[in-house]
Amino acid sequence: MINISNLDLLTLRIFVLAAHTRSLTLTSEHVFMTLSAVSKRINELEKLIGQRLFDRRPQGLHLTPAGEFILMQAKSVVASVDLLTKNMNEFLVGISENIKVWANTSSIVQFLPNDLYAFQTLHPDMKILLEERLSIEIIKALNHAEIDIGIFSGNIDARGLEKKTYRIDQMVVVAPSMFRPEMGEECDFSQIVDQRFVGLNNGSAILDLIKDAAVSLGKTLDIPFQVTSFEAVISLIEAGLGISVLPRSAVIRTAREKLAYY
Numbered sequence: 001m002i003n004i005s006n007l008d009l010l011t012l013r014i015f016v017l018a019a020h021t022r023s024l025t026l027t028s029e030h031v032f033m034t035l036s037a038v039s040k041r042i043n044e045l046e047k048l049i050g051q052r053l054f055d056r057r058p059q060g061l062h063l064t065p066a067g068e069f070i071l072m073q074a075k076s077v078v079a080s081v082d083l084l085t086k087n088m089n090e091f092l093v094g095i096s097e098n099i100k101v102w103a104n105t106s107s108i109v110q111f112l113p114n115d116l117y118a119f120q121t122l123h124p125d126m127k128i129l130l131e132e133r134l135s136i137e138i139i140k141a142l143n144h145a146e147i148d149i150g151i152f153s154g155n156i157d158a159r160g161l162e163k164k165t166y167r168i169d170q171m172v173v174v175a176p177s178m179f180r181p182e183m184g185e186e187c188d189f190s191q192i193v194d195q196r197f198v199g200l201n202n203g204s205a206i207l208d209l210i211k212d213a214a215v216s217l218g219k220t221l222d223i224p225f226q227v228t229s230f231e232a233v234i235s236l237i238e239a240g241l242g243i244s245v246l247p248r249s250a251v252i253r254t255a256r257e258k259l260a261y262y
Contacts, residue, residue, distance in 0.1 A: 009081055015041075017030060022061045023061065026114065030119075030122070042054065098126075099127070100146075100147045102131050102137070103130065103132060105230065106169060134203045138151070139158050156205050169247040170247065176240050193213075200230075200233065201226050223242075
């Protein structure tokens with residue numbers, strides 16, 4: 001029999017988070033604990049239950065059948081405690097605390113979902129109000145104190161704001177695979193500046209970035225196609241209508257076999 005008194009809420013939260021991220025390293029970063037401390041928590045939970053909860057594989061953690069079953073129960077327990085905490089806080093304080101966040105597309109596609117999940121898991125009484133906006137809109141809203149936090153591209157002028165680096169994008173050239181033999185595994189922007197481009201709409205920080213790169217070479221980009229999302233850019237590239245420069249992580253999520261990126 002399992003002694004329920006040996007179960008603690010933090011360990012259950014760590015287990016739920018590890019199942020979501022499929023990485024003990026990411027989990028340790030999210031809960032601000034050492035990797036060894038997080039690993040010990042998972043091992044102790046497995047010993048308590050008497051079952052392996054994860055298979056450790058090179059590509060990440062994978063739930064065992066026992067882990068899948070326990071995850072459902074753990075989520076239910078955590079959710080119940082979170083609801084109790086929320087109700088008690090609202091009773092004592094009168095309102096729940098809201099944080100208004102605007103973020104650009106790149107950060108939402110690549111980084112924010114797991115970070116927001118981790119934050120809400122650790123701070124269930126705080127409500128995040130997230131909107132996707134252009135970087136220039138985000139900076140304007142910050143300057144007018146309309147939002148609490150903004151996540152925007154680093155190449156946008158944001159003088160007067162308190163800034164900290166959130167994540168670093170690696171930009172890659174995205175092109176039909178036929179371009180690979182000509183350009184090799186890597187290329188300089190000067191090698192592609194004369195190509196036809198597919199771009200994001202005006203106001204996009206990425207569009208401004210590649211336009212500025214072209215200007216620095218004394219060139220003007222040919223951008224006959226402009227759309228609102230990474231997925232739309234990639235679809236047009238797949239059709240052979242041009243090339244683009246996009247964040248690597250965003251491309252990996254959506255690129256198909258017809259494309260090359262480097």
